[in-house]
Amino acid sequence: MNDASMSAEMTANLSKSLDFDQAAKPKVVAKDVNVFYGEKQALFDVSIDIVEKSVTAFIGPSGCGKSTFLRCINRMNDTIEGCVVKGGISLDGDDIYAPSLDVVELRARVGMVFQKPNPFPKSIYENVSYGPRIHGLARGKTELDEIVESSLKRAGLWEEVKDRLNEPGTGLSGGQQQRLCIARAIAVSPEVILMDEPCSALDPIATARIEELIDELRANFTIIIVTHSMQQAARVSQRTAFFHLGILVELGATEQIFTNPSDKRTQDYITGRFG
Amino acid sequence: MAGYAFLLIALMTTAAYLLGRGRGARIWAGGDGSKVHSLPGYHGAFVAAWVGIPAFILGLFWLFLQGPIIDQFLIASLPTSMTDGATASQINLLVSEIKNVAAGQVFKEPTPDIVAAAERYELWGQIARWAMIVVALAVMVVALSFARSRLAPRFRARNAFEHVLSGLMIFCSVVAIATTIGIVSSLVFEAWRFFTMVPVTEFLFGLRWEPQIALRDDQVAGLGAFGAIPVFTGTILIAFLAMLVATPIGIFTAIYLVEYSSDRARKIIKPIMEILAGVPTVVYGFFAVLTVAPAIREFGGLIGIAVSPNSAIAAGGVMGIMIIPFISSLSDDALNAVPRSMRDGSLALGATPSETMIKVLLPAALPGIVGGVLLGVSRAIGETMIVVMAAGLIASLTLNPLDSVTTVTVQIVTLLIGDTEFDSPKTLAAFALGLVLFLVTLCLNVIALRIVRKYREQYD
Ligand SMILES: Nc1ncnc2c1ncn2[C@@H]1O[C@H](COP(=O)(O)OP(=O)(O)OP(=O)(O)O)[C@@H](O)[C@H]1O
Ligand SMILES: [Mg+2]
Numbered sequence: 205m206n207d208a209s210m211s212a213e214m215t216a217n218l219s220k221s222l223d224f225d226q227a228a229k230p231k232v233v234a235k236d237v238n239v240f241y242g243e244k245q246a247l248f249d250v251s252i253d254i255v256e257k258s259v260t261a262f263i264g265p266s267g268c269g270k271s272t273f274l275r276c277i278n279r280m281n282d283t284i285e286g287c288v289v290k291g292g293i294s295l296d297g298d299d300i301y302a303p304s305l306d307v308v309e310l311r312a313r314v315g316m317v318f319q320k321p322n323p324f325p326k327s328i329y330e331n332v333s334y335g336p337r338i339h340g341l342a343r344g345k346t347e348l349d350e351i352v353e354s355s356l357k358r359a360g361l362w363e364e365v366k367d368r369l370n371e372p373g374t375g376l377s378g379g380q381q382q383r384l385c386i387a388r389a390i391a392v393s394p395e396v397i398l399m400d401e402p403c404s405a406l407d408p409i410a411t412a413r414i415e416e417l418i419d420e421l422r423a424n425f426t427i428i429i430v431t432h433s434m435q436q437a438a439r440v441s442q443r444t445a446f447f448h449l450g451i452l453v454e455l456g457a458t459e460q461i462f463t464n465p466s467d468k469r470t471q472d473y474i475t476g477r478f479g
Numbered sequence: 480m481a482g483y484a485f486l487l488i489a490l491m492t493t494a495a496y497l498l499g500r501g502r503g504a505r506i507w508a509g510g511d512g513s514k515v516h517s518l519p520g521y522h523g524a525f526v527a528a529w530v531g532i533p534a535f536i537l538g539l540f541w542l543f544l545q546g547p548i549i550d551q552f553l554i555a556s557l558p559t560s561m562t563d564g565a566t567a568s569q570i571n572l573l574v575s576e577i578k579n580v581a582a583g584q585v586f587k588e589p590t591p592d593i594v595a596a597a598e599r600y601e602l603w604g605q606i607a608r609w610a611m612i613v614v615a616l617a618v619m620v621v622a623l624s625f626a627r628s629r630l631a632p633r634f635r636a637r638n639a640f641e642h643v644l645s646g647l648m649i650f651c652s653v654v655a656i657a658t659t660i661g662i663v664s665s666l667v668f669e670a671w672r673f674f675t676m677v678p679v680t681e682f683l684f685g686l687r688w689e690p691q692i693a694l695r696d697d698q699v700a701g702l703g704a705f706g707a708i709p710v711f712t713g714t715i716l717i718a719f720l721a722m723l724v725a726t727p728i729g730i731f732t733a734i735y736l737v738e739y740s741s742d743r744a745r746k747i748i749k750p751i752m753e754i755l756a757g758v759p760t761v762v763y764g765f766f767a768v769l770t771v772a773p774a775i776r777e778f779g780g781l782i783g784i785a786v787s788p789n790s791a792i793a794a795g796g797v798m799g800i801m802i803i804p805f806i807s808s809l810s811d812d813a814l815n816a817v818p819r820s821m822r823d824g825s826l827a828l829g830a831t832p833s834e835t836m837i838k839v840l841l842p843a844a845l846p847g848i849v850g851g852v853l854l855g856v857s858r859a860i861g862e863t864m865i866v867v868m869a870a871g872l873i874a875s876l877t878l879n880p881l882d883s884v885t886t887v888t889v890q891i892v893t894l895l896i897g898d899t900e901f902d903s904p905k906t907l908a909a910f911a912l913g914l915v916l917f918l919v920t921l922c923l924n925v926i927a928l929r930i931v932r933k934y935r936e937q938y939d
Contacts, residue, residue: 280827285742312829322820325843334838335828385824392828 237291261437264447315389321381323373335392359387379410492531499526529626669910688874713884724799729806764868813847850931
């Protein structure tokens with residue numbers, strides 16, 4: 205976290221917190237997103253810009269709709285029966301809820317890492333090559349091998365598994381499995397990676413590795429991470445969004461949110477008064 | 480009479496429960512609460528168990544033993560002139576004549592000896608029944624006073640009742656196991672008798688099956704041949720045809736239900752599958768004989784192929800329809816047991832639902848599905864009613880689905896229908912076939928359940 209002068213500067217921009225990133229290009233833009241599970245409304249008029257090649261953290265108490273919003277961005281909510289999304293979300297200016305849009309292509313551009321590591325019950329190699337194969341990204345065995353190797357390297361897993369690529373991915377440790385899932389996601393070269401509490405099932409050391417990894421991946425990918433750990437949000441993210449009861453309460457630079465939140469609810473949450 | 484005896488036991492047990500509970504309640508009210516071990520209800524249950532269970536078991540044994548013992552007395556009391564030199568079956572005849580006379584069914588004028596014996600039989604029966612009631616009552620009274628005398632504040636009626644319950648459960652499972660052992664050993668024993676008459680090798684590898692041998696001297700029949708290969712191939716052919724129908728339809732139905740159907744479609748399709756599973760097999764038999772077989776025959780006639788009236792394909796096809804719900808519900812379970820996160824992981828990588836199904840869900844669910852199919856095969860092999868109605872009787876060695884073939888179950892049924900005498904190879908052959916059937920389905924079931932269980936453990 206930065207020094208006090210920085211946060212003073214933030215305070216000046218409180219009313220328009222987005223100004224901080226005006227130079228940066230928004231990758232994902234959501235406008236008035238409302239989500240319903242049957243009768244129940246889970247998100248209310250969420251509007252947000254996600255800056256390209258940076259890490260945005262979603263924080264907020266349990267059940268406030270962080271995962272729900274995350275799943276809107278790669279339309280995984282489509283797979284939940286009774287879930288209706290209203291409003292507009294665009295990726296690079298293209299409406300992702302347009303009827304002409306191909307969901308399968310969208311999900312290749314917006315990858316996802318889940319809370320619990322979920323490698324397929326296949327070999328490590330097959331886990332990573334799964335995406336490139338179905339999308340036809342490799343033009344032969346050697347190219348596929350290259351993709352697998354580079355993905356595993358970028359996920360920081362290559363050294364640990366290069367001699368056992370044909371062993372089942374489910375045989376790895378929890379932290380390794382999660383990095384395998386990250387490798388699997390980057391193997392299809394997505395532009396955005398969504399991570400829903402990727403470290404909640406991991407020990408502190410594995411968590412530290414994943415956080416390091418996220419910091420490295422920021423150079424090439426736009427990353428959105430949901431986390432319950434305030435420290436984690438502070439460590440890995442540049443911008444932080446605070447959700448509460450289905451409402452996006454506040455969005456701003458991470459330093460500003462943690463040192464000088466503009467909303468009372470944000471303040472209460474980060475000082476541990478509720479949630 | 481026996482009915483009254485058991486009614487009496489039931490009444491006494493209820494009374495014992497009430498008594499015990501009342502006593503327990505008084506103990507409870509008398510002592511200070513913390514010192515009393517069990518609630519009044521447990522005291523009641525303890526007394527009731529002591530009163531009811533021994534008397535009930537006694538009654539059962541009495542009923543079993545009463546008949547044979549009286550018969551023995553009866554035979555012993557007959558004048559030696561009637562029993563001397565008589566064979567066992569003649570004596571049996573005599574005993575049943577006496578019983579008929581005692582019951583008032585007189586077919587021919589009985590001899591005075593028989594009438595006297597019948598009267599004795601009546602009398603002993605009366606005595607035995609009354610004796611049973613008296614003895615049961617005595618046992619219950621003794622048990623009641625014993626059990627009541629044990630009730631005390633520190634008496635652990637709750638734990639004692641626990642013992643009674645577990646004893647009851649052990650008893651029930653022992654009954655089930657003993658019955659199984661009995662059935663299997665009788666099967667093995669009869670089959671062994673068959674194999675003393677017909678060599679095992681001939682039975683297992685012979686190519687001719689003509690079991691209709693003469694039972695009496697005046698019957699006209701062949702010499703008999705007990706090579707079961709044609710029967711086995713017929714069974715396999717029909718089971719194969721059935722699985723050819725059931726496996727793809729069942730699995731695809733399951734896939735559709737799990738992955739593609741909307742909630743509404745699922746709500747309609749599932750009950751229909753349950754109805755299909757609940758149709759009695761004899762109805763499937765009708766369907767095969769009256770609808771499917773003629774239709775196939777007619778169709779064959781149209782395109783110039785001769786189809787036998789009870790073709791294997793009709794029986795097998797209808798049997799397949801019967802097995803569809805079985806396969807689909809087991810595959811459904813297997814697919815549903817694959818964690819949702821697998822499916823989400825694949826979809827989030829941009830796979831289509833069918834890619835997800837083929838590359839992730841099906842491989843993960845495969846062991847469960849294979850187990851389900853094996854269980855289906857075992858059902859197809861053991862299925863009786865449909866084939867009795869729709870398959871043929873003649874064991875012909877063929878793999879042509881348009882021909883008529885016979886199956887193990889059909890042969891067992893036909894061998895045991897009509898004139899039977901349990902020491903000819905004809906009837907004993909049924910037990911040998913039954914033994915083979917039992918062993919095959921047992922193996923299939925064990926393997927299938929192993930596979931299914933092993934697979935279940937994987938994700939828990
Ligand atoms: N599949 C679903 N069906 C119905 N309601 C749902 C479903 N998923 C989530 N919800 C509801 O939507 C709201 C937001 O849930 P969501 O999972 O997005 O919260 P979250 O912020 O991710 O919480 P957590 O931090 O506990 O993961 C909750 O009230 C939840 O009950
Ligand atoms: Mg969540």
